Amino acid sequence: MEYRFSDKISTLQPSAIREILKATSDPSIIPLAAGNPAPDAFPVDEVREITERVLREQPITALQYGISEGYQPLRETVTAWMKEHENIGRDFDSTLILSGATQVMDLTTKILCNEGDTVICEEPSFIGSLNCFRSYGCKLMGVPVEADGMDVNALEEVLKTADNAKFIYTIPNFQNPSGATMSLEKRKKLYALAKEYNVIILEDNPYGDLRVAGENVPAIKSMDEDGIVIYAGSFSKILSPGIRVAYCIAPAEITAKMTVGKQAEDVHTACLNQMIVYEWFRNYDVGAHIKKIQGIYRKKLNLMCDLIDEELGDFVDYVRPEGGLFVWCRLPDGVDMLDFVRRAVEKKVAVVPGSAFLTDDTKSTQYIRLNFSTPTDEGIVKGIKALGELAKEYN
């Protein structure tokens, strides 16, 4: 039988970039292309203790069907935590527990967008989210990211011309892939523009707790007097990505629609996993754990950046990020970026070609993305040195 696939899924053809990425699954290759949390950042003993207790004391709750909105004690815990730590959440807001933060992007698109509608996003932006928007047949319009975040003047131009723009997608802290953090001034301007043009903001903050330098900037959601911000938070980077638990804080009218959408997608997020997160907040010092992993990432970020300065200082341009997982490096003009990436793979180092993060991934860019959380410290040293060797070949 010759299969006929939907238009929206057919646009997600494997591209040349994805073929390069495939090559990087070889375990002998140093993984500077990934985005996994460092394994020593997982609170393994705590999760084991909690899970044993949950399955001893409340096995039926853990194994039976739950409700689509999420495990009520966890919803309350997240609501209180986010109010206390980020001043997020007003009377009109509600909290949902979801199966990873990608599901927030998915449900936002499902409830707001018809096929052909426009999603405005930072350019570059996280490929997983871009593919999610594409999988609903949405058009993408990119707004350039500067060292202090989205170019808000360019955003205004896009808002003026966009057809049926339904939401603006932003990763304000340690943006993936650029590493940029949006300034408070720009956050305020973004909020004002969204309000003026009657467009929702989707604020995705997976990396916010991974700050290793500088000062916290208030979340856009903390300014949300008008019910126009959907906030996506995750436990993937501070607890575990493998258990797939995240949350969304948004106006209740919006979370009600998301709940209907979630019910039709996966019914509810696994109960055992939600109970693990809840018990972790209830019985352990989450704040201290976050401080601990900030220490892990500070060391790895500085190790990678110091080595880049040493080995690649004359070759690449980059801004040292204040947190997150990624370093976004610009290759010199005249260097063929895709060729550089292919040659890096030949030297057993995987990096991501920057074009993967563009709204049109057939466009060219001089950037590559490096990740410092997945490789061991030894891997970082070997990987950057190998890239330094490769750079010399271009002189």
Place this chain on the structure above:
Amino acid sequence: MEYRFSDKISTLQPSAIREILKATSDPSIIPLAAGNPAPDAFPVDEVREITERVLREQPITALQYGISEGYQPLRETVTAWMKEHENIGRDFDSTLILSGATQVMDLTTKILCNEGDTVICEEPSFIGSLNCFRSYGCKLMGVPVEADGMDVNALEEVLKTADNAKFIYTIPNFQNPSGATMSLEKRKKLYALAKEYNVIILEDNPYGDLRVAGENVPAIKSMDEDGIVIYAGSFSKILSPGIRVAYCIAPAEITAKMTVGKQAEDVHTACLNQMIVYEWFRNYDVGAHIKKIQGIYRKKLNLMCDLIDEELGDFVDYVRPEGGLFVWCRLPDGVDMLDFVRRAVEKKVAVVPGSAFLTDDTKSTQYIRLNFSTPTDEGIVKGIKALGELAKEYN
């Protein structure tokens, strides 16, 4: 802000039926409206032992990101098990692990259907799946279910007239809500028709292992020489629904697209949960466990049906199912079904109005759905007796 929601999600407005169902969340009400597995069917001690061991021996695999296709050892185990027990799976097929079987319906619709395409389904059918198809803006065309399954002559008429029909959705064993099991002859005819009209079959089999009488009928997927059947299997009814692990067996060209769709939805199914299922198959006698829960459900099914015969024998018509979780009862002509359901709730018994399972839930029907797995035995007795009392009020 006045929110503008997508057309596809706006069609999923809460209906009168759902308002009735809401009333049934009151814990003082006897839950004959639910569909939860019986709590004593969960292998609680085994899950606790397995989880403790997994988190001791392989914590990083359990807590780190996994791949979208699923945990490889579980994929292999499921593939071998289904080949051995159901003769399902050919060289062109591939197995995916998903976050509950609803995700199979979701991804099938996502990859095959544009907005406005048609999904052909049994009428009545599972409301969760119907809402999933609706959430992609699909039109539903229903085919009546008879005591031996889908009316295949009516199916042929629908296939002749349907616009852009992309797949036929069927629950061949102990169908939800009708309890009907499709005969082998009808399965063969359904397969032949799908092949002739170039339409995929989505075979959803959540209840197949819950047979309490009669003989197993071969799966439609076991006849699939042509790569036209997508098979949805689940561990929700034999192990636990709360851990949200299911699987899909379909031609690799189809599972490749589903993988892309899944990546954009929830990245992957929780690793810990997949490892629990894998270790359960590896270390315990799953066949013996299935026999044990068949015993539990045989007892509950017979208890409910014997009581219906006794208390409601002159009032309702029904066919005693050979398995599954539901009894589908027809009220006498002249009885207002929705009124009966409302009055049952007043008597503290929740049942589902049959109209919830129609492609157009504003149409009328004389049926109600009863569930025997969720209530305790005492609840079954009290519930059916209360319905018997209510029936007398109609004489």
